[in-house]
Amino acid sequence: MTIITRRHFIGGSAAVGAGLITGGMPRFANAQAGEITVTAFGGVWEEAVRTCFAAPFEAKTKAKANVSLGGPPQWLAQVEAESANPPVDVLIMTPDLALTAAKADLVDDFTVEKLPNLAKIPQELTDSVMGKGTIFDYGVGGITFHKERVENAPKSFAEFVDRVADGEFVASVPSISYAVTPIMLIWAMANALGGGVNNVDPFFDAMAKMKDNLVFWAGPNDFFNHLSSGEAELGIYFDGRTWNHYDSGATWIDFLNPEEGGALNGVAVQKPKNADPLAWDYINEVLDAENQTKFADIMNYGVTNTDVVYSEKLKPRITPWQKTAFPPYEQIAEVRNEWVDRWNREIGR
Amino acid sequence: MMSETVQTAIPARRSQPLRPILMAGPAVLFLVVFFVWPLLDNGMRSFSTGDGGFTFSRYVSLLTDSFYLRVTAETVSLSAGVTVISVLIGYPVAYFLVRKSGRWAGVIIFLLIAPLLTSIIMRTFGWQVLFARRGLVNNLLVDHLGILSAPLRLTNSPEIAVAALVHVLVPFMVLSISTVLQGVDIRLEESAKILGAGRFRTFWEVTLPLSLDGIGTGAILVFMIANGSFVTLVLLGGGLQTLPLMIYQQFNTTRDFGMASAMSTILLVIAVFCLFLQLRLVRRRGA
């Protein structure tokens, strides 16, 4: 909700002055009754949210769900800045940001009373964000490769490290500027190579071995640039985005979940404190089996309601979450900053 | 210099006391309220221990840790390097634009701002297509011309990051120089030539000094923007570690806003110091 809207502005700069003055006035509840603001990424994601979650919500409650496009760090900052009157009613978060929000006491507890469908979500997934939210959709960080340029792709992290270190190919891995790197790369690889959350030396040793044959991707699209321009032949990447790329015509791309298990990379849904109670109805739709099935079909990502049955096309693509490596998000959050600092000093890019 | 003699010839009488406040006041006030205040507010985070206490530890580690000192040095040298390269490349282009382009001026201006209108992600893709290991440049050099036996590793090098920064910042340099250069009376150059000065002497002693204000403007803009930019470095890598990149990391990966705030204070102090030096230099020589 805004004090002066864009349209008013066009009337003239006087509105700016007026806005500054009226801006100090107290504000009332988040929009009028029967309207909530939910969050989504743009493009396909937004369309999936509209058809799979917002539409059934609107049909059942007769309320309206506005979809705000953006990203988790933005929404979290907005809720932090105005926690008494949060500008969004439902949050879509990465697990580490979800934990930050939970620890800062910015979000409400999830219970089966408020969310009947929560009973169908594995308890571990709700526990992983301290019960203040749950994971409704997930990807796996595994090995994505260019089929025509990589013959019998590495089946495990260990093999990946050895063959990249030997110079057989150049690999593209997430850079430290990417928010999920501590989980999908540092922890996942340390875990696979015999270390863990308290010992990431195996990861840093592996990186030292591979250093001449590595490039780093800073955002999910960067990785595709690396593969298509020939900068790299394979890398550590997500399954869902890989299949999306395949479906849009890049049939040379393929993915495999490493034998040790790639890191589960969940998307959490949360409700900010003081948000409109209608948000519970919406979140219940997000956790609904039928809605999630549709969502998975569009997004190529796994979903978490245990009643979901994937389509024939999707079945071979989705790694059941039990076969992934489930990251100890809370413990990672405690040591993450040390890892980042060590990365800066040892890897330095 | 011309302007100096004219200026001193006419006694200046322009010291009504209200004018400074009326003219510069609104801009200063605006920035004090909407720029300084929020940043001071935010700057408090850099001294906070998290449970309400007070600490200097972040500044101590930023100013004593050899890693952070190296990062700070790299930030300044990158900005300075990009600025110098932009002057060297930008000046001839600005000169051409003002003196030689004629009807083509519009086209040239468009070409200059084109990079700024192209989404950074797509621009990065463009760089990668050209300079990747199997990119167009390497294909040309290795397969078609046979100059090289193995492809060059062009991307992920500091050079490509510098090139990409120059690519987006040089338009600021060219347009800053050209706006001043066009105010330089071409007759001054012509009379210098008539008086027997060679082409290079004319340039060195007439044109260049008169356009110093433009170089100053361009250098300040380029230096300052380079000093605060991180997106190009994030996307093109190159192994450069600068303060803005570290700040971005604090926001994005570690969410340590106290550290981000401390780093941005250091960055601001450096920038303001360099800026002050540059302005003194420009003023002394130009005015």
Next chain:
Amino acid sequence: MRALDRDWVSIGLAAFVVLFFIFMLAPILVVVVVSFTSAGYVSFPIPGWSLKWFQNIFAYQPFIDALVVSLEVAVGATILSCLLGVPACLFLARSRAAWTNAVMTFLLSPLSMPMIVIGFASLFFLSWLGIGISFTALLITHTIVCLPYVIRTVAGVYGGIPPSYEEAAAILGANPFKVFWHVTLPLIRPGIMAGSLFSFLTSFDNLPISYFFGSSSTNTLPVVMLSYLEHQFDPTIAALSTLQLLMAVVALIVVDRIYGIDKMTVAG
């Protein structure tokens, strides 16, 4: 161009300029070509030609809404920057007081602050003021980063203009407003134009600040593009870049028809 100029220095200069523009345009050209691809994803070289990605822009309403917001913010912030910045320059460029440099440094200092810091700090501050996520907030924060461009370019031009012009007009009896309108303004117009151009482009391309103020009614184009790219990488983004270039061409042609480019910015 006179015959005298057709010697090796001029040829060298022209060759340098050509090389310069190859450097400037090569990556952009790749992007423009990709926007016409028939493939379903971003790749180069392209397998065939198609206009479908341009249709896709117009089929996706958030792009259009955000484009309008971006244009409004960019124009608004540029106008505000000129209103605040030009008077300040007129004073600072002439003042000989010792603190002038300090004030000038202060007015330019937002340039060197990483915009993500400005955005983050402003979100909390403006929310506290009660204008949190609004068009006003976008306008204020964009003006912070646009102002320095106007100030520096105008000061750069004005500093080189001898005060004798204005003083002559004043001696001839023109009042200060007339002096400004008929003498000063035409002289500093190139500076204002260049500063406005920088300001517009800076605002239009801004992501790190707009990001924090995004909502369904205040999302700018870069924010929507970023969010769109989170889960798909189709050539729509390339098509948007091409469209922006096209808009710039049209704008420059219009300006040229009305004023003449040469009078507007450079090449006097």
